[in-house]
Amino acid sequence: MPSDSVCLWWIGEAAAEDRVMEEARVQVERVFGVSATLARRAERPSGTLDPRRGQHLSAGILRWLVAMRPPGATKLLGVTDVDLFIPILTFVFGEAKLDGVVAVVSTARLSGDAGGGSPRVSQARLVKECIHELGHTFGLIHCADPRCAMARSVNLAHVDAKRATLCADCRIRLSELRHGGGDAYGR
Ligand SMILES: [Zn+2]
Ligand SMILES: [Zn+2]
DSSP: OOEEEEEEEEESSSSOOOOHHHHHHHHHHHHHOOOEEEOOOOOOOOEEETTTTTTTEEEHHHHHHHHHTTTTOOOEEEEEEEOOETSSSOBBSSSOTEEEEEEEEEEEOOGGGGOOOOOOHHHHHHHHHHHHHHHTTTTTTBSTTTTTTTOOSSSSSHHSSOSSOOOOHHHHHHHHHHOGGGGGGGG
């Protein structure tokens, strides 16, 4: 079985916060047991802005990321500061392809004051959403445990209720998905 290697890449408009990205990288390695690297490239997605909404279509960013995946990386996670949407929702914290190779997470909605609004809180939220979206790329679906990183989040209170880790059930599922037997849960 080939081992997974995750690449995290800041594709936002403002300058990257290296410390935040490094923390996300370390936590991704810890949670998924993979090697993770940070990409530092100047390319940015284009054509994803919906001028009427002032938001970027997350599916468009995912399509762009697929084409940009570096050789050697089995998963590519884009982290951006632009606000993301899918057509049926006001916004999304991120989006991923289930069982896919790409995911995107936005910091745009993570700095609200629900949890005090400190940079530390925003960083913790970003780590959780990175784990959540990457979890989807590994085939994990939403989890009913509100403390699990795979719980669905539609607001910051939900994000703050989560921990930056997978619950025991999701850890078992992840192991089965990565080592075979992934259809046992009939998703
Ligand atoms: Zn999700
Ligand atoms: Zn779970």
